[in-house]
Amino acid sequence: MTTGQFELFLWIMIALAAVVFVALYFVKAGYGMLRDGRWGPKIDNRVGWIVMEAPVFVAMTLLWWFSDRRDDAVRLVFFGLFQLHYLNRAFVYPLLIRTPSPMPLGIVTMGVVFNVLNACMQGGWIFYFSPEEAYPLSWLGSPQFLAGTLLFFAGMAINLHSDHVIRHLRKPGDRNHYLPRGGFFRYVTSANYFGEIVEWTGFAVLTWSLAGTAFAVWTFANLVPRANTIWHRYGEMFGEEMRGKKLKRVIPYIY
Structure with a gap:
């Protein structure tokens, strides 16, 4: 594969992500x-x-x-x-x-x-x-690398903490659903997805690459529609509590 062919591959992947983004608003991801x-x-x-x-x-x-x-x-x-x-x-x-x-x-x-x-x-x-x-050694001190790494670890921390919250919503044997609380769940119903979006946006910045951007776009395209579905499902289950907290779907204060 030539460099030109590889770049075309990346653009095709980005285009496919746009298709997936739209499709997932109509087709539920059938897990969880x-x-x-x-x-x-x-x-x-x-x-x-x-x-x-x-x-x-x-x-x-x-x-x-x-x-x-x-x-x-x-x-x-x-x-x-x-x-x-x-x-x-x-x-x-x-x-x-x-x-x-x-x-x-x-x-x-x-x-x-x-x-x-x-x-x-x-x-x-x-x-x-x-x-x-x-990527010379000096890249490790570049603004792109420093800012991207900060975003990467911030997103990872949010993601890990959110996974911990979700894991401990239930006691063993309990099959009920509960509205997650704490951390970024104070702002959105899918804080784990928000963390992952931030994490891979950071990776795109720290590598300053079309490849990293393609993955960040795919992360957004896959998780945002799913977060929307979860937000609506939680609305059916916990409508009064959600309205009181004014929870967004995945991006605090925005969506």
Whole structure:
């Protein structure tokens, strides 16, 4: 693949994200509290998360290992930040799930496909298609890297805290739904998604790349419509409480 072909691939992925963004306002993502009878046979959600998220960790590792740039300091930092997220998402987060529930194989399969493509986007840019001189050691002191890293870790902290809140909403055996409280749940009903959007926006900034931007766009396109569906579902369940708190969907004070 040439650099031009790789850039075309990134633009196609961004265009597909726009299509997905619109489609998800009409088609529910059938997992979590929005699961339904569609999207194929079901497997345990803990297994599903590992199967869905581990491929991006493995693929990114392979892209790093076979690259001539695998010892480049700045690119190693990018790689480490990316893998830090997926180390949690693929191998820690699933083991912390307290309430097992079914996850459709159709959702898992789509997740695997996107995650492998995303590894190709991020690993391809970082280790193969970015100009050799794009990331000198001085990049680690650049405004883009510093601001992006701050956003990345702020988003990760929000995401991890929000996941913790959601995990502890129920006691063992309890199947009821509760309105999350605390942290950024004081402002939005999907604080975990807000954290992830901030995190990958930060990654796009710290790498200052079209590849990072493509992933940030996909994160927004996938999570914002889902947050909208959850907001409406919570409205049906906890309307009075939500109106009192004036909760937004995913972006505090805005949407």
